[in-house]
Amino acid sequence: MSRRFYMDFxxxxxxxxxxxxxxxxxxxxxxxxxHQEIIWLxxxxxxxxxxxxxxxxxxxxxxxxxxxMRPRLSAYIKDITTDWQELRGDRAFRDDPAITGGLARxxxxxxxxxxxxxxxxxxxxxxxxxxxxxxxxxRKAIRxxxxxxxxxxxxxxxxxxxxxxxxxxxxxxxxxxxxxESLRVLxxxxxxxxxxxxxEGGSGGALALGVADHLIMLExxxxxxxxxxxxxxxxxxxxxKAADAAAVLGLTAAHLLNMEIxxxxxxxxxxxxHRDQQGVTEKVATAIGGALERLIPKTGEELTSQRYERFRxxxxxxxxxxxxxxxxxxxx
Amino acid sequence: xxxxxxxxxxxxxxxQEGPKEGKRxxxxxxxxxxxxxxxxxxxxxxxxxxxxxxxxxxxxxxSPDEWISTLLETDTWVEQxxxxxxxxxxxxxxxxxxxxxxDAAMAATGGREGIITGLGRLADSPVALGVMDFRFIAxxxxxxxxxxxxxxxxxxxxxxxxxIIIAASGGARMQEGMFSLMxxxxxxxxxxxxxxxxxxxISVLTNPTTGGVLxxxxxxxxxxxxxxQAHIGFAGPRVIxxxxxxxxxxxxxRAESLLDHGxxxxxxxxRDLKDKLSTLLGYLAGHTKAQVDVKVKG
Numbered sequence: 001m002s003r004r005f006y007m008d009f010x011x012x013x014x015x016x017x018x019x020x021x022x023x024x025x026x027x028x029x030x031x032x033x034x035h036q037e038i039i040w041l042x043x044x045x046x047x048x049x050x051x052x053x054x055x056x057x058x059x060x061x062x063x064x065x066x067x068x069m070r071p072r073l074s075a076y077i078k079d080i081t082t083d084w085q086e087l088r089g090d091r092a093f094r095d096d097p098a099i100t101g102g103l104a105r106x107x108x109x110x111x112x113x114x115x116x117x118x119x120x121x122x123x124x125x126x127x128x129x130x131x132x133x134x135x136x137x138x139r140k141a142i143r144x145x146x147x148x149x150x151x152x153x154x155x156x157x158x159x160x161x162x163x164x165x166x167x168x169x170x171x172x173x174x175x176x177x178x179x180x181e182s183l184r185v186l187x188x189x190x191x192x193x194x195x196x197x198x199x200e201g202g203s204g205g206a207l208a209l210g211v212a213d214h215l216i217m218l219e220x221x222x223x224x225x226x227x228x229x230x231x232x233x234x235x236x237x238x239x240x241k242a243a244d245a246a247a248v249l250g251l252t253a254a255h256l257l258n259m260e261i262x263x264x265x266x267x268x269x270x271x272x273x274h275r276d277q278q279g280v281t282e283k284v285a286t287a288i289g290g291a292l293e294r295l296i297p298k299t300g301e302e303l304t305s306q307r308y309e310r311f312r313x314x315x316x317x318x319x320x321x322x323x324x325x326x327x328x329x330x331x332x
Numbered sequence: 333x334x335x336x337x338x339x340x341x342x343x344x345x346x347x348q349e350g351p352k353e354g355k356r357x358x359x360x361x362x363x364x365x366x367x368x369x370x371x372x373x374x375x376x377x378x379x380x381x382x383x384x385x386x387x388x389x390x391x392x393x394x395s396p397d398e399w400i401s402t403l404l405e406t407d408t409w410v411e412q413x414x415x416x417x418x419x420x421x422x423x424x425x426x427x428x429x430x431x432x433x434x435d436a437a438m439a440a441t442g443g444r445e446g447i448i449t450g451l452g453r454l455a456d457s458p459v460a461l462g463v464m465d466f467r468f469i470a471x472x473x474x475x476x477x478x479x480x481x482x483x484x485x486x487x488x489x490x491x492x493x494x495x496i497i498i499a500a501s502g503g504a505r506m507q508e509g510m511f512s513l514m515x516x517x518x519x520x521x522x523x524x525x526x527x528x529x530x531x532x533x534i535s536v537l538t539n540p541t542t543g544g545v546l547x548x549x550x551x552x553x554x555x556x557x558x559x560x561q562a563h564i565g566f567a568g569p570r571v572i573x574x575x576x577x578x579x580x581x582x583x584x585x586r587a588e589s590l591l592d593h594g595x596x597x598x599x600x601x602x603r604d605l606k607d608k609l610s611t612l613l614g615y616l617a618g619h620t621k622a623q624v625d626v627k628v629k630g
């Protein structure tokens with residue numbers, strides 16, 4: 001696989017891979033001792049990969065989640081939907097390319113699909129504002145949620161954003177208002193809502209697509225109340241402490257499954273989803289299909305009241321007079 | 333009590349930037365200095381003026397108790413869920429342990445968390461009231477704030493009461509990680525149920541109201557009131573400045589600018605707030621009362 005980009009911690013793997021490729025391209029690659037070395041190197045690389053990738057720290061996972069080659073929304077749309085019909089615009093201000101939405105079939109089931117799109121190449125990334133929506137992006141999403149409710153179509157969202165955009169115009173057009181409204185509308189939606197976090201789950205800007213009946217995370221995606229850098233800047237007064245912040249924020253898929261904030265984790269190949277895109281998108285399609293199959297038979301009333309209870313129980317507190325936690329399960 | 337006359341004028345330099353966020357600028361003692369215009373003020377004069385500087389109208393933050401006595405009729409306040417106190421679900425240790433921050437905040441405020449909720453009467457109208465306390469870890473929303481807000485909305489939905497929230501918050505309580513973020517979804521859903529029951533919710537955004545509180549229940553009100561000069565926004569000004577690398581326009585994220593951009597309904601001086609709330613409830617809560625009457629008769 002061609003690797004145009006690698007993360008600091010995978011440098012040893014990449015260096016070995018480069019040496020291996022050089023050997024393979026050597027005109028003398030057929031010679032017995034070079035052949036021996038190729039075999040030996042392949043073994044070393046396999047071992048090193050397991051060691052490097054099977055115990056990623058929280059901060060390393062954040063870097064994998066941000067990997068520029070990681071499959072983005074458009075890869076999922078291409079791989080797992082048929083009959084994709086993109087719909088555009090918030091009908092008030094403009095079409096925000098940071099959020100993509102439309103009608104699609106997943107495993108033959110018609111759904112409304114909404115997600116953040118970080119973009120393919122540099123040009124596309126700039127066009128899509130690196131997946132950071134403006135208020136009109138959230139209002140566009142709300143339009144699609146309401147369309148889904150009207151036509152009784154399930155909603156499938158894809159979360160992948162560093163966060164809602166922090167800019168002057170985003171503030172002036174009511175970023176907070178648009179996010180709050182997204183939360184309220186999703187919480188009341190009388191159709192199934194399935195959310196998949198495929199990369200970055202940056203705070204309220206991610207949650208605006210995440211008030212779901214079933215929340216899935218890819219193994220190396222993250223979901224956090226604040227970016228590790230932001231947390232480090234505020235609590236440690238130093239962005240250099242982002243790795244420490246990532247460790248303590250509890251933002252990995254495994255941690256959030258344990259906290260019962262998410263429902264399902266999808267395994268990624270060693271090194272991250274970009275090492276086997278089709279394998280990963282296929283697993284995501286299967287997971288969405290499973291969730292929809294379970295949710296579609298429910299009535300609108302059942303869905304909204306169960307979704308309400310799902311978020312209602314989240315929190316950790318004590319009530320005077322009793323030492324018990326206010327939630328069913330502690331995280332430790 | 334002697335003070336040279338010149339001192340009265342020495343510090344009277346009105347600043348353009350407006351008040352410093354959330355800084356508690358009325359210390360104990362008999363005299364205070366206004367953080368905005370620098371006027372030295374007799375404390376009693378500030379208290380009698382609803383914690384507003386008589387010179388420049390700078391709004392100081394009252395304590396939750398002072399808010400309650402300002403807005404509600406004497407002896408009508410019944411606090412709800414006072415026993416809820418925070419946990420440390422992540423065992424969070426930043427530069428200092430979350431537990432220490434909590435203990436310090438409890439000692440400083442005498443409260444258990446960043447909000448007090450309860451029921452009372454405002455003029456003729458029974459109301460549910462929530463008052464946030466910025467002094468408690470910047471009024472950040474952790475599990476307890478989210479839970480108390482949610483319970484207040486649920487109780488008000490069941491008892492058909494209007495709600496008033498006095499908001500003041502720096503955003504999410506990051507020391508509680510994703511439990512904190514989830515309070516946004518939880519409270520927004522509870523506001524939604526209250527709203528669908530046809531009940532009024534008025535939010536009063538004070539200096540400052542930002543982040544997750546603004547992006548959930550804070551802005552889901554039927555009527556949004558802002559206090560003069562209050563700083564109100566989703567992202568912090570420093571974050572925006574860093575993103576853009578340019579100076580922010582004057583008045584950015586201030587109440588008056590939000591009014592111009594159509595994000596709040598009115599900017600109300602604190603001395604007029606109670607009358608304003610009473611008038612608004614007269615329009616919106618009549619519906620609630622009528623339905624209650626029907627229920628009682630039926």
